[in-house]
Amino acid sequence: MVVRPTSMTNNAILGVGALQLSLGLPPDWDVRRAATLADARRQLNSHQVAVGLLLVREGDDADSLQALLAEYWTVRWIAVLPPAWPARAPWRQLLRDHCDDYHTWPLDPARLRHTLGHALGMAALRDHAPTPPIDAATLTGHSAAIQRLQRQIPKVAAASAPVLIWGESGSGKELAAQAVHAHSPRRKGPFVPINCGAIPAALIQSELFGHERGAFTGAARDRRGLIETAQGGSIFLDEIGDLPMELQANLLRFLQEKTIYRVGGTRSIAVDARVIAASHVNLAQAVQRGAFREDLYYRLNVLALDVPPLRERREDLLPLAEHFFDAFCHERAPRVRGFSSRAAQAIREHDWPGNVRELINRVRRAMVMAEGRLILPQDLGLDAARDPQVPLALDDVRTRAERDAVAASLQRAGRNITIAARDLGVSRMTLYRLLAKHGLGGQSHGRYTDGQSE
Numbered sequence: 001m002v003v004r005p006t007s008m009t010n011n012a013i014l015g016v017g018a019l020q021l022s023l024g025l026p027p028d029w030d031v032r033r034a035a036t037l038a039d040a041r042r043q044l045n046s047h048q049v050a051v052g053l054l055l056v057r058e059g060d061d062a063d064s065l066q067a068l069l070a071e072y073w074t075v076r077w078i079a080v081l082p083p084a085w086p087a088r089a090p091w092r093q094l095l096r097d098h099c100d101d102y103h104t105w106p107l108d109p110a111r112l113r114h115t116l117g118h119a120l121g122m123a124a125l126r127d128h129a130p131t132p133p134i135d136a137a138t139l140t141g142h143s144a145a146i147q148r149l150q151r152q153i154p155k156v157a158a159a160s161a162p163v164l165i166w167g168e169s170g171s172g173k174e175l176a177a178q179a180v181h182a183h184s185p186r187r188k189g190p191f192v193p194i195n196c197g198a199i200p201a202a203l204i205q206s207e208l209f210g211h212e213r214g215a216f217t218g219a220a221r222d223r224r225g226l227i228e229t230a231q232g233g234s235i236f237l238d239e240i241g242d243l244p245m246e247l248q249a250n251l252l253r254f255l256q257e258k259t260i261y262r263v264g265g266t267r268s269i270a271v272d273a274r275v276i277a278a279s280h281v282n283l284a285q286a287v288q289r290g291a292f293r294e295d296l297y298y299r300l301n302v303l304a305l306d307v308p309p310l311r312e313r314r315e316d317l318l319p320l321a322e323h324f325f326d327a328f329c330h331e332r333a334p335r336v337r338g339f340s341s342r343a344a345q346a347i348r349e350h351d352w353p354g355n356v357r358e359l360i361n362r363v364r365r366a367m368v369m370a371e372g373r374l375i376l377p378q379d380l381g382l383d384a385a386r387d388p389q390v391p392l393a394l395d396d397v398r399t400r401a402e403r404d405a406v407a408a409s410l411q412r413a414g415r416n417i418t419i420a421a422r423d424l425g426v427s428r429m430t431l432y433r434l435l436a437k438h439g440l441g442g443q444s445h446g447r448y449t450d451g452q453s454e
């Protein structure tokens, strides 16, 4: 049975069960029936169903119904079942995990009409449609910063020069690198990520450049290095600032000559791989400290991309949280349906020092651990100091408002200090002071422009 008020386009109620019922539903509700599970699946696949009515009779199997409800978990399910069944383990679990409400036979049509109307009303409040399948190299977000990145990526991808991506840990540098590769003419070739900080110093040269047989004890045969495996594609050198000095020279040679030597080898090997490097430390400062070769820095820093930290693009927080909810929805506890408004508020207010990676971890944990139907701040581990019972001190509120205003204005101004300062009605010096105070750009390199245009 499907019920749909004509005013709600694309929202249907599907009734599953071989049953003729006269519920006296309003004439403007569109009513359909699915007599079998296969029929129900067909209808659920071809219509956007908001509410499902499960009409359970003797002989029905809890497991197969549970599988249907779990598969179509965005539907609000109402069950009607024999009186003693809600006390039985499999049915109790089905009701608790998958249903909004339940009734027992014999049916009270007036009460069921009320429940259905309520469920439809609640379904109409759902503010996010299931997202389309997730593309591994797509940056989610609506903020000006992400939109700018999304515009820059295809341009950078079309060129062949090296790319240098700056951003804090977990902010999305590797994803941006994947997006560059996916948009580039090399997209059919390999994308080889290497974390320069994670490979032990003793191994890094042979890992990157490969070795010839007998080059060192244990080198029993020739082995290609990671750079060679990126032939025809892109190599992503994460934490490039951690690359030991002597290897920086080898990398520079590769960038200049497009050839490498394996460890212990005398023959130069041509490799056609585009280098995309990333760093969370300020490489310009590393050059000044003598920790990074200046010539390599200029070779790499041809096309620069900046991935701002999450706290500077708060508009992205909820879309990202929803995105990860959908992405990991197969892992969630069955009854969990989404975020409570208090959880959304806590997400908006947290500072996210671990950036997108921290958001993913908190959302995944909450989806598994939440006890109720909606995720609460404590499920995300964000309840401390955010209890609405505990008001924030006025100073905290002012500081937060100031930081948000500065971050928002910089974003609107495309990170142009002069324009942002003018919008905020403060001098450029004051704006620099505010940036330092709120940690909004301290160690970044070249993240803000100071002229009238970007």
Ligand SMILES: Nc1ncnc2c1ncn2[C@@H]1O[C@H](COP(=O)(O)OP(=O)(O)OP(=O)(O)O)[C@@H](O)[C@H]1O
Residues within 6 Å of the ligand: 138, 139, 140, 141, 146, 167, 168, 169, 170, 171, 172, 173, 174, 175, 176, 238, 280, 320, 323, 356, 357, 360
């Ligand atoms: N805008 C985004 N949309 C969707 N997923 C994102 C976005 N930004 C980051 N992510 C996801 O967040 C996680 C962390 O991102 P990523 O690994 O790219 O960060 P990173 O800056 O390279 O981190 P690190 O410097 O620690 O290696 C990844 O799972 C990535 O897919």
